[in-house]
Amino acid sequence: MRPLEILEKKYRGQLYEYLLESPAMILGERFKGGVFRPSSKVLRYSQITGALRAELGIQDIHAVGVIERFSIDFFIYSPQDKVAGRSKIPLMAEVLTDVRARVYIASTIDLPEELFLRIGALATKGFGESHLKLVRVIEVSELKKSIEETRRILREGGLPELATRLPLREEVYRGVFGISKIIKPIYCYMFYPTSPTTGYYELSLKEGSIVLAPSILIRKPEEIIHEGWEMSSIDSLVERIARDRRLRGIQFTSRELNDLAEIYERYGFTVAEIHLRRRIERTRNEQEQYKLRTLLNILNLIENSRIPRQIGAYIIRNLDIIARMRR
Amino acid sequence: MQGHDWSHVDEAHDIGKLFVKGVKHNLEDMLDELKRQGVREESPVIQSILKHHCTEDMQLYPDSYETLLVHLADILASQASRILRKLRERLRKLGTNHCVYKLWKGPLCNRDTPPLHNRYDMLINYLKRDPEGKRFLSIFRRHLLQRAEDARRGANITSLYSHSILSGKFFRLLYKYYFNEIRKMKIDFTSKEDVCSKANDILNKLSVTVTYLRIIPMQYIYRVKDLNVFEIIKDILSTFENNYRDHVLYRGFDDILIIDLPGANIHEELIRNAHDYGFYVDMHALYTTFQKDKNRVLGIEPRKIAKRFKMRECRGVKRDCFEDLYRYPPLQERIDPPICVICQLRPATMTWVDEESGLIEHLCEQCYRVRTYSPRRLYKLAEWSEGTVAWIRVSLDIEALEDALVKLYVRYLLELGIKNADEVVNDIEREEGIVSPTLLQEFLWDYSEFVKALGREISSLFQEDNVEMIDNSFYVVKIERPSTIVSLIESYNRLLWKRFPRLAALGDVEPIRFGISISHVKYPFHEHWRLLSSMRRGFLLYAHRRGIVEATYRELNATLRFYRSREVARRKRILYRAIEIAEYSKLLADAELLKHLRYVPRDVNLQLLRMLLEFER
Numbered sequence: 001m002r003p004l005e006i007l008e009k010k011y012r013g014q015l016y017e018y019l020l021e022s023p024a025m026i027l028g029e030r031f032k033g034g035v036f037r038p039s040s041k042v043l044r045y046s047q048i049t050g051a052l053r054a055e056l057g058i059q060d061i062h063a064v065g066v067i068e069r070f071s072i073d074f075f076i077y078s079p080q081d082k083v084a085g086r087s088k089i090p091l092m093a094e095v096l097t098d099v100r101a102r103v104y105i106a107s108t109i110d111l112p113e114e115l116f117l118r119i120g121a122l123a124t125k126g127f128g129e130s131h132l133k134l135v136r137v138i139e140v141s142e143l144k145k146s147i148e149e150t151r152r153i154l155r156e157g158g159l160p161e162l163a164t165r166l167p168l169r170e171e172v173y174r175g176v177f178g179i180s181k182i183i184k185p186i187y188c189y190m191f192y193p194t195s196p197t198t199g200y201y202e203l204s205l206k207e208g209s210i211v212l213a214p215s216i217l218i219r220k221p222e223e224i225i226h227e228g229w230e231m232s233s234i235d236s237l238v239e240r241i242a243r244d245r246r247l248r249g250i251q252f253t254s255r256e257l258n259d260l261a262e263i264y265e266r267y268g269f270t271v272a273e274i275h276l277r278r279r280i281e282r283t284r285n286e287q288e289q290y291k292l293r294t295l296l297n298i299l300n301l302i303e304n305s306r307i308p309r310q311i312g313a314y315i316i317r318n319l320d321i322i323a324r325m326r327r
Numbered sequence: 328m329q330g331h332d333w334s335h336v337d338e339a340h341d342i343g344k345l346f347v348k349g350v351k352h353n354l355e356d357m358l359d360e361l362k363r364q365g366v367r368e369e370s371p372v373i374q375s376i377l378k379h380h381c382t383e384d385m386q387l388y389p390d391s392y393e394t395l396l397v398h399l400a401d402i403l404a405s406q407a408s409r410i411l412r413k414l415r416e417r418l419r420k421l422g423t424n425h426c427v428y429k430l431w432k433g434p435l436c437n438r439d440t441p442p443l444h445n446r447y448d449m450l451i452n453y454l455k456r457d458p459e460g461k462r463f464l465s466i467f468r469r470h471l472l473q474r475a476e477d478a479r480r481g482a483n484i485t486s487l488y489s490h491s492i493l494s495g496k497f498f499r500l501l502y503k504y505y506f507n508e509i510r511k512m513k514i515d516f517t518s519k520e521d522v523c524s525k526a527n528d529i530l531n532k533l534s535v536t537v538t539y540l541r542i543i544p545m546q547y548i549y550r551v552k553d554l555n556v557f558e559i560i561k562d563i564l565s566t567f568e569n570n571y572r573d574h575v576l577y578r579g580f581d582d583i584l585i586i587d588l589p590g591a592n593i594h595e596e597l598i599r600n601a602h603d604y605g606f607y608v609d610m611h612a613l614y615t616t617f618q619k620d621k622n623r624v625l626g627i628e629p630r631k632i633a634k635r636f637k638m639r640e641c642r643g644v645k646r647d648c649f650e651d652l653y654r655y656p657p658l659q660e661r662i663d664p665p666i667c668v669i670c671q672l673r674p675a676t677m678t679w680v681d682e683e684s685g686l687i688e689h690l691c692e693q694c695y696r697v698r699t700y701s702p703r704r705l706y707k708l709a710e711w712s713e714g715t716v717a718w719i720r721v722s723l724d725i726e727a728l729e730d731a732l733v734k735l736y737v738r739y740l741l742e743l744g745i746k747n748a749d750e751v752v753n754d755i756e757r758e759e760g761i762v763s764p765t766l767l768q769e770f771l772w773d774y775s776e777f778v779k780a781l782g783r784e785i786s787s788l789f790q791e792d793n794v795e796m797i798d799n800s801f802y803v804v805k806i807e808r809p810s811t812i813v814s815l816i817e818s819y820n821r822l823l824w825k826r827f828p829r830l831a832a833l834g835d836v837e838p839i840r841f842g843i844s845i846s847h848v849k850y851p852f853h854e855h856w857r858l859l860s861s862m863r864r865g866f867l868l869y870a871h872r873r874g875i876v877e878a879t880y881r882e883l884n885a886t887l888r889f890y891r892s893r894e895v896a897r898r899k900r901i902l903y904r905a906i907e908i909a910e911y912s913k914l915l916a917d918a919e920l921l922k923h924l925r926y927v928p929r930d931v932n933l934q935l936l937r938m939l940l941e942f943e944r
Contacts, residue, residue: 035849074872157634168660184653189662189671201662201671234912242914311911321918325933 003147004140006175010060011106013140017216018115020065020101022130024073026093028121039094042207043067043101043119044165045172046190051117051130052105062176063105066163066217070096071232077125095127098233103132104216106176138216143178146215154183154212162209163219165190167202177217184210237305238315238322246294247323257317260295265313269303295319332459336371337397337498338491339460340379345443345470345487346450348425350384353377357447364451370458381523388519389526392510396501397494398526403617403625404494406485406765407477413755414481414745421480421743426473428483430735431770431830435473442470464491476765481743484736489768496573503573504588505533530618534589534646537629539725541582541609542601543653545670546694548852551709553669555700556604557581557797563600567593576764577627577771579723580800581860584627587612602656604700605670605693610654613638614645626760627767628726635760656693667691708795711805717812717845718852719785719802720859721778721819728770728838732762735829774839777826784818801859805848809942812843813890816868816939820883831880837865846871868938874913876934885930890939898923899940906941913937 007013020043027040027047043065052063078090105111115132122128150160166173167190173179186209189201205211207219241247264272276299280292298319302312315322343352354361354376362368368377377387378394379401389395402408411418426436443449453466464471468488475483476490501509509529515521542563544556560581567583568575571593577584587594598608613629619636626632633649641648658672665675667690675689679698690698708716733752740748755761778800785802786794793805806812819841824831827839840862844855850871858869864877878886889895895902901923909916917933927933 036847036851038851038854072872184651186653187655187658187672189666192661200664201666203658203660232912235914238912238914238918311915314908314915318915318918318922321921322914325914325918325921 001170001175003174003180004143004176004178006171007106007143007178008140011062011108011176014106015138015143015216016105016107016111017135017138018103018105018132019135020099020103020130020132022096022099022101022119022128024095024097024126025099025119025128025130026075026095026121027119035089035091037091037093039096039120041067041070041096042163042165043103044190045167045204046165046192047119048103048117050193051119052115055115055117056109056111058107058109061105061107062172063103064164064166064177064217065101065103067096067099067101069098069100069233069236071098071235073097075122075125075127077122093122099130102135102216104138104177143214143216147178147180147212149215150212150218153218159184159210160212161219162205162207162211162213163217165204165206167192167204169202173205177213179205179211179213179217181212182209183212233305234307234311237301237307240301241298241315241319242322242325244298244323246297247319250291250294250323252291252295252320254320257319260299261313261316264299264302264316265309268309269299272299331371332461333371333393333502334459334499335463335495336375336393336460337400338495339372339457339463340375340397340401340494341476341487341491342372342376342450342453342463342467344476345441345467345474346446348440348444350382353380353385353387355385355387360447361451361454364455366451366454367458370454372454372458372460372463375460381519381526389522390516392506392514395509395514395522395526395529396498396506399501399530400494400496400498402526402530403497403623404490404763404765405476406490406763407475407479407482409623409755409759409761409763410482410484411477411479412759413751414740417745417751418479418481423478424480424483425475425478426483427475427486427769428480428739429769429773430484430732430739430766431773431827433829441478442474464488481740481745484739485763485765485769489765489772493765493768499573500586500588501533504591508533527618527621530623531616531621533617535615535617535624536587536589536594536645537584537613537615537625537632538587538594539582539584539611539629540594540597542597542606543581543609544604544606545672546605546697547669547671548856549669550698551705552698553694554705554708554797554852555697556606557801558701559604559697560601560606561798563597567597567600577725577767579725580798582725584725586625598654602654603693604697605656605673605691607656608654610650610652612650614641614648614650616647619647622759623763625764627729627762627764631726631729632760635757665689667694669694669697705795705797705803707792707805708803711848714848715806715809715845716848717804717806717815717843718855718859719804719815719841719843720862721781721800721839721841722859722862723774724838724840725767727836728767729762731830731833731836731838732766732770734833734836736761738829773826777822777839780822780826781819784822785815788815788818806845812845812942813939815843816866816883817887819866820887823880824884831884834879834881837880840865840867842867842869844869845873866935868935870938870941873938873941874909874934876932876938878932878935879930881930882932882935885928886932886935886939889928889931890936894924894926895936895940902940903944905937906944909937909941 045064048063048065052061053059073095075093075095076090113134117130118128119130120128153160186206188204188206190204191199192202193199260272263275276292276296280289283289302315343354374394375397378389379397381388381398389398423439425438425441426434428434471488471491472486474487476485476487477483514525542560546553546556548554564578564583568578574585574593601608611629613632615624617624624632638647638649641650662674667673667675668688669690673691675691677690677695679688679690737748737752782799788811789804795803842859842862844858865880866878866883869875902920905916905919908919916937920933920937
């Protein structure tokens with residue numbers, strides 16, 4: 001079978017790319033016994049495909065997810081013995097919060113701009129609510145090109161690692177998702193349901209396997225540096241600001257940063273924006289204007305990242321230090 | 328030659344280097360005197376000493392199959408000759424130091440004569456008493472460890488001890504697997520020219536496989552009993568090493584580097600044993616000959632050797648090619664429930680009933696075998712039901728070690744005033760490689776001492792009841808005072824800089840990795856293991872819910888020094904604020920630290936600083 005052959009023939013040669021955002025989800029591993037239940041950091045095929053099948057009511061669909069960012073929190077719960085009506089030993093579940101992931105879907109039907117899914121464990125407690133927004137439709141030609149990009153990495157001595165889990169069914173991993181060669185597989189099993197109460201485990205490719213595949217399925221080392229390394233939305237915002245080249249060479253006075261931070265914290269984004277725009281209008285000095293515009297950009301970044309206002313104000317107050325961090 | 332045991336002869340072939348200054352260490356100038364003193368010329372040791380060289384300086388040469396093998400083993404085990412091929416002329420001007428210069432530490436001592444210079448009474452006494460060389464290593468160990476294989480400055484980077492041990496191994500391997508083949512070759516032993524030219528041809532023809540194997544457990548460990556996997560891995564590797572000592576170049580906690588010979592395929596035995604417990608094996612194998620176009624092939628990491636000799640990936644016949652793969656035990660395409668709860672890779676055919684809770688677990692045969700493996704139990708760990716523990720591991724990455732040793736050698740040459748040292752070393756790297764198994768061996772002894780010393784530090788920092796040793800490079804300790812972790816990190820840093828100062832100062836390559844992973848005792852072990860088995864930098868510190876930090880040797884050192892400086896001590900209270908901020912964002916916490924510190928020295932790692940503060944608060 002040629003790579004992407006099934007995608008071309010059956011799924012119109014397209015993969016839908018969605019941006020998934022979820023405030024909290026638990027992607028359970030099958031651990032038994034322990035009082036601590038870690039969450040998987042991978043949005044695997046069975047989980048996302050299962051959720052889509054349940055939501056859309058169609059069986060002929062394949063999807064994988066690649067998590068880009070998450071933070072970690074914990075949820076303590078105590079399952080009840082239904083007969084005795086008593087609680088058992090409390091369990092601590094690891095929760096991925098503020099999750100952002102890319103989801104790639106092969107579907108025979110047109111998919112909507114937005115989807116709402118429940119993914120993972122403890123859905124009854126509200127975990128796993130996910131919002132998926134269509135970003136783009138990737139054509140087969142682009143996927144083929146990106147396989148060549150991975151091939152280049154391999155030639156140069158790099159080891160491209162798979163970023164998700166896929167069943168070792170040729171029509172899926174090769175035909176739909178374009179894994180052309182499995183160089184060093186790490187195996188695992190994923191549950192394949194055959195009915196609501198039955199199913200079996202099928203041999204699968206685990207994340208970390210060395211593969212020749214489209215770059216969308218390959219781990220990007222700069223995004224998740226280490227397994228177990230979480231980056232909160234605040235961290236990623238601070239990192240982005242620290243790396244912003246526009247901030248280099250700008251001197252902020254502590255007074256102007258404190259004023260802006262206070263306005264933002266007390267009155268919110270709109271008032272802070274008006275404050276900055278007024279100052280831009282008033283000043284004739286180009287350098288000063290550039291500085292204020294940069295501040296306005298940062299303010300927009302903070303607002304768009306939807307972090308608590310107090311933290312946003314703290315970032316503004318310490319902007320000059322943050323800009324120094326990555327120098 | 329008949330009737331003599333040659334198995335330990337080779338180790339003693341360079342004994343002359345302990346007594347004689349100058350090139351004629353094969354004692355041919357002393358032969359008459361030796362015979363007068365009662366040393367028998369036909370004894371294997373004397374034969375191997377007199378006739379192990381093919382050089383113009385020496386008249387005697389290998390004139391039998393046995394002495395030819397000694398010569399071949401000497402070539403394979405020589406670290407110095409790799410260097411001298413390119414640098415002979417330049418090193419001539421630099422003089423000699425008969426003591427070893429350890430690339431990671433510096434010179435052991437300075438001597439312009441060998442350690443037993445002119446002590447011929449000792450030499451004669453030994454040669455008379457031990458004609459088969461069986462006691463050579465134990466009698467001369469101290470002197471052999473000090474004496475460089477080659478005394479020329481710039482080439483004196485390995486000891487005679489490592490050279491003797493390695494050449495002994497190579498001799499026995501050649502004797503065992505190739506003696507008959509070599510005997511079939513027509514060699515005119517009356518002609519020095521014929522013998523010496525054939526030596527190279529032989530090494531160009533003899534096949535060898537260099538194999539690196541790492542055993543990887545598939546089990547998700549969540550019960551103390553399942554930590555048996557490490558006991559099993561240790562036993563598999565040590566049994567293998569005991570059975571095939573001459574084949575083993577390196578053995579680590581879970582990995583091994585071996586020389587395999589066609590027909591022997593000893594690595595298959597190790598893989599079979601690993602599969603019996605459901606483990607899989609990461610295997611890098613290089614199928615080649617001992618020499619290629621007069622360049623010696625043996626190095627450390629098969630992947631690097633393959634790159635040096637531009638070898639392709641194996642397809643079909645395994646000759647002059649390289650293989651990099653995972654070797655799995657058989658796996659089914661589909662498994663009907665129940666699946667084994669520990670490895671989640673095989674059908675569960677056995678049941679395990681927990682004695683205390685009565686909980687039933689479904690296991691596969693292999694995982695059941697793991698649970699019931701050893702009577703040795705980690706009793707202390709099993710009893711710790713509350714509190715915080717730290718898993719501590721020190722490991723060695725031999726691929727990074729090879730890079731580090733090459734860099735350290737460049738530095739050594741630069742210190743000796745060799746211009747273009749970089750280029751010269753690159754030249755050697757392209758042909759034979761700087762790092763031979765002998766240099767690796769030399770490093771491993773020091774590394775092993777370092778690991779033991781670290782173990783002693785751990786035992787002294789934590790009470791006996793609070794320390795559980797999985798292996799001498801892997802511990803779990805119960806933490807009563809978090810500040811002990813800071814002391815542990817400081818101890819490690821001190822030991823590292825004391826025992827490997829030049830390596831630690833390198834900055835960009837870190838073959839020794841030290842990791843600490845801290846959590847509540849009930850936090851699952853495999854989460855710790857995931858971090859500690861894939862450390863990429865010199866130092867890793869993970870504290871559950873507090874963050875993770877990686878640091879280079881330099882960063883670790885600079886941060887610890889800064890942490891103990893007055894600059895930090897004076898502001899500790901304000902700096903503690905960063906710890907609260909870290910609950911929301913680790914990066915903002917770093918910014919908070921920067922805000923309050925007037926001067927942060929180069930290489931200080933703010934994340935690490937924050938975590939140290941947190942442990943001592």
